[in-house]
Amino acid sequence: MRILVVEDEERVARMVERGLASAAFAVDVACDGASGLEMASAYHYDLIVLDLMLPQLSGTEVLRRLRKINGQVPILILTALDGIAGKVEVFEVGADDYLTKPFAFAELLVRIKALLRRGPVTRASMLRIDNLELDRLTQQVKRAGRRIELTMKEYALLEYLMSNAGRVLSRTMIIEHVWDQSFDGVTNIVDVYVRHLRTKVDEAHEQKLIRTRRGVGYSISTREPE
Amino acid sequence: MMKLRSIRFRLTVWYAGLLALLLVTFSVSTYVGLERYLASGLRESLTRRAIEIGPLLGNIVDDGAGQIAEIKAHYALESDNGFLRISRPDEKVLYVSGPTKDQSFDPRRVPFPKPVNSLRVDRAEPLAGGGSLVISTFRVAGLDGSPLLMEIGTSDRHIRETLNQLLLVFALALPLCLSVAIAGGYTLTRRALKPIGEITSKAERISSRNLSERLPTPKSGDEVERLSSSLNGMIERLEKAFHYLNRFSADASHELRTPLTILRGELELIAHRPDTAEDVRDTISTALEETDRLTKITESLLVVSRLDAGEAQMDHSHFDLAVLAGSTADQMRLLAEDKNIALTCRLNQPVDIEGDASRLKQVIVNLLDNAIKFTPAGGSVNVSAGTENGRAVLEICDTGAGIQADSIIRIFERFYRADAARTRKYGGVGLGLSIARAICKSHGGDIRVESVDGKGSRFRVDLPRANGSNTGAP
Numbered sequence: 001m002r003i004l005v006v007e008d009e010e011r012v013a014r015m016v017e018r019g020l021a022s023a024a025f026a027v028d029v030a031c032d033g034a035s036g037l038e039m040a041s042a043y044h045y046d047l048i049v050l051d052l053m054l055p056q057l058s059g060t061e062v063l064r065r066l067r068k069i070n071g072q073v074p075i076l077i078l079t080a081l082d083g084i085a086g087k088v089e090v091f092e093v094g095a096d097d098y099l100t101k102p103f104a105f106a107e108l109l110v111r112i113k114a115l116l117r118r119g120p121v122t123r124a125s126m127l128r129i130d131n132l133e134l135d136r137l138t139q140q141v142k143r144a145g146r147r148i149e150l151t152m153k154e155y156a157l158l159e160y161l162m163s164n165a166g167r168v169l170s171r172t173m174i175i176e177h178v179w180d181q182s183f184d185g186v187t188n189i190v191d192v193y194v195r196h197l198r199t200k201v202d203e204a205h206e207q208k209l210i211r212t213r214r215g216v217g218y219s220i221s222t223r224e225p226e
Numbered sequence: 227m228m229k230l231r232s233i234r235f236r237l238t239v240w241y242a243g244l245l246a247l248l249l250v251t252f253s254v255s256t257y258v259g260l261e262r263y264l265a266s267g268l269r270e271s272l273t274r275r276a277i278e279i280g281p282l283l284g285n286i287v288d289d290g291a292g293q294i295a296e297i298k299a300h301y302a303l304e305s306d307n308g309f310l311r312i313s314r315p316d317e318k319v320l321y322v323s324g325p326t327k328d329q330s331f332d333p334r335r336v337p338f339p340k341p342v343n344s345l346r347v348d349r350a351e352p353l354a355g356g357g358s359l360v361i362s363t364f365r366v367a368g369l370d371g372s373p374l375l376m377e378i379g380t381s382d383r384h385i386r387e388t389l390n391q392l393l394l395v396f397a398l399a400l401p402l403c404l405s406v407a408i409a410g411g412y413t414l415t416r417r418a419l420k421p422i423g424e425i426t427s428k429a430e431r432i433s434s435r436n437l438s439e440r441l442p443t444p445k446s447g448d449e450v451e452r453l454s455s456s457l458n459g460m461i462e463r464l465e466k467a468f469h470y471l472n473r474f475s476a477d478a479s480h481e482l483r484t485p486l487t488i489l490r491g492e493l494e495l496i497a498h499r500p501d502t503a504e505d506v507r508d509t510i511s512t513a514l515e516e517t518d519r520l521t522k523i524t525e526s527l528l529v530v531s532r533l534d535a536g537e538a539q540m541d542h543s544h545f546d547l548a549v550l551a552g553s554t555a556d557q558m559r560l561l562a563e564d565k566n567i568a569l570t571c572r573l574n575q576p577v578d579i580e581g582d583a584s585r586l587k588q589v590i591v592n593l594l595d596n597a598i599k600f601t602p603a604g605g606s607v608n609v610s611a612g613t614e615n616g617r618a619v620l621e622i623c624d625t626g627a628g629i630q631a632d633s634i635i636r637i638f639e640r641f642y643r644a645d646a647a648r649t650r651k652y653g654g655v656g657l658g659l660s661i662a663r664a665i666c667k668s669h670g671g672d673i674r675v676e677s678v679d680g681k682g683s684r685f686r687v688d689l690p691r692a693n694g695s696n697t698g699a700p
Contacts, residue, residue, distance in 0.1 A: 022495065101486070189558065189561055192560055
């Protein structure tokens with residue numbers, strides 16, 4: 001898998017490059033909009049990470065021109081700007097995802113993986129991990145065949161964890177998906193819900209499924225996530 | 227409706243007052259002047275008569291029938307409502323004119339003057355029907371040298387009538403002039419103030435969104451031109467300040483976020499490396515948590531400074547505050563239950579407002595988070611929404627520790643904490659209430675708090691209601 005990172009801040013670019021390399025991606029870096037556009041049109045990339053504040057050619061402009069050449073490649077916007085209007089604009093121009101700096105690297109990785117998994121993914125109606133089952137149609141959860149009663153939020157949280165099974169999800173990502181950004185500052189909302197979910201899902205069982213990665217977030221898996 | 231303190235009202239009152247004063251002065255002086263002029267004219271005519279009649283008196287001693295007939299014939303005193311009496315100092319009447327034509331007085335009953343020492347004395351005898359009889363008494367010598375008193379008089383009725391008519395004219399004309407002046411003054415001030423009204427309404431339409439617009443400057447060379455050009459100068463300075471602030475905000479975001487991104491990314495990379503020792507990983511995790519906190523502070527500060535600067539891009543939609551409060555409370559219910567706090571809602575009636583729903587949700591989240599944080603186990607938190615005096619009101623009450631009186635005014639300040647010890651225990655960055663207030667203010671509302679130390683607090687958000695929602699309570 002080959003990824004192009006268009007980022008003018010050299011240290012950020014290097015950090016992203018090393019991080020993605022250690023996650024077994026091949027990474028190219030472009031330091032301004034013009035060379036980014038050039039590289040993107042010359043080579044085939046599986047994904048492009050694009051900064052918005054770029055010298056020579058703004059990220060939005062690069063995005064607009066790129067979409068004319070190639071409508072397929074997933075593009076993730078990485079920016080220090082967080083205005084809602086700007087966000088809407090880049091999505092309209094054709095971005096696939098949007099991440100505000102400073103971001104958790106784990107989050108960038110998960111988002112990249114999610115974008116690469118895109119396409120004809122069958123949304124399975126039944127999610128299964130070990131003996132934990134979640135039925136998306138009936139919204140029922142069973143562990144070892146016994147039904148677990150969950151509130152709406154607990155169900156949404158579990159579904160999000162299970163559909164990303166094996167991956168660490170940051171608190172921000174969980175809040176963004178299960179709640180919304182208004183709850184970002186709420187002290188420990190994710191921790192409290194995860195704790196309650198644990199009591200219901202894991203307490204009575206030898207095999208614990210919900211795992212904590214300190215300083216990063218949570219995951220659901222039968223073994224420690226990489 | 228004209229306001230009593232408005233310039234228009236005050237100017238009109240001044241106009242009218244000044245004009246009334248002038249008119250009254252003019253009327254009074256005209257009246258007095260005319261009265262004096264007429265009175266002196268009357269006296270003069272009496273003198274003229276006396277000069278004419280006087281020489282005839284020489285013949286009147288005991289019987290002056292001839293002269294009297296001449297006087298009667300020549301001077302027609304009666305038909306002229308005049309009065310003539312010739313008497314001796316001992317009040318023996320030698321001659322008195324007959325009854326006057328208008329019967330306003332009886333000449334024979336006119337009282338005698340007090341003893342006369344000078345050649346001429348003027349007096350006025352009041353008449354029964356109003357007015358008075360003006361009499362001039364002359365001392366003359368008879369043929370035989372004996373002193374005679376010649377009294378010539380006439381009624382001042384004509385003068386009175388003239389003056390009364392003048393008074394009537396004044397009484398009618400004065401209010402008329404005054405009301406014309408008031409109406410004219412009102413219209414004139416209105417016309418004079420009209421350009422100011424236009425400037426005001428144009429200025430009102432200029433907000434942070436269209437600061438590049440300017441007010442029209444009429445080349446009139448007067449105060450109006452100065453006003454609009456000085457307003458334009460102010461708008462220009464505002465525009466510059468806004469521009470600078472927005473650029474600063476964007477620069478600051480970029481400058482602060484970039485190092486944080488690198489710091490965080492590098493830390494994560496170390497933490498994820500398989501050869502990292504467990505104790506290093508722990509240290510890195512702690513550092514990551516602090517980086518998180520720093521990130522949150524940075525984000526919150528940027529949000530507050532943008533809101534304070536009057537952020538231009540704000541969503542505007544029509545929604546029900548009660549529904550928003552209910553769903554938000556539901557999303558946080560477990561936080562309360564986790565601490566054994568009863569979270570109750572009183573949201574029976576719809577409260578339509580207009581604004582940025584996601585920002586106002588932030589207000590509710592921040593207030594609920596605070597209430598749950600500072601309420602001990604077993605307490606309760608209540609959310610209610612309604613309308614009061616045409617405003618939308620949201621209240622969040624808790625049975626928590628309350629806020630001490632000296633802290634209550636500072637609680638919305640950035641980074642203010644009532645108790646430093648709580649900081650570590652409860653986490654957060656101390657900007658939640660600043661953000662909440664900034665959001666409320668940007669919606670034309672406000673947020674206030676009442677609190678009893680040890681008993682709990684009541685946060686009260688009031689916002690303008692949506693246009694078109696009925697303001698009266700059902």
